[in-house]
Amino acid sequence: MGSRYDSSDGKKVYIGNLNPEATVDDVETLFSKFGTITNVWVARRPPGFAFVTFEDSRDATDAIDELDGTDYKGQNLKVELSKGPRPRHRRDRSRGRDPYSSRRSPR
Template identity: 50%
Template sequence: MHRDSCPLDCKVYLGNLGNNGDKTELERTSGYYGPLRSVWVARNPPGFAFVEFEDHRDAADAVRELDGRTLCGCRVRVELSNGERRSRNRGPSPSWDRRP
């Protein structure tokens, strides 16, 4: 395996961070479960982050222990990343389809 690639089972998604995503806090909290390769916190739009672990077992432990916990002042959703990018253009909102 190429050194720079990370299997998806090593990459963890943290959602519902609001505007409070703090890289240092996420590194400290996630690093408790094992060595990290990287931490990336979204800024525009804010509210989520990705943490890459060196070992998939550490990633699984972090998901199990951190999901639903309070991090960066918010109750977060934590799950293994599925590798799919969410589209910015998701189509019209349901309210646009309403007819008077």
């Protein structure tokens, strides 16, 4: 099993608008009927989303088709194929300064 970020193979599903009380066991129980799960990760800070990785991409597609928009513990789930990692942006340490001002060539 690779890192939780290699999702380009179509096996990893994003679950949004998840009830903050939902546990890993809850998510695994909900999704296991679609096929073999290799990983479940539930966000805690901030809560409200999770990722499920299936052994087979067809199982991921079935889960999306069945569960997207359905009510689970009082919330309408958003279930879609994971898009992979978001790029992490470093904060500019200069705060307030023009980050390009020191790079300008003299005239």
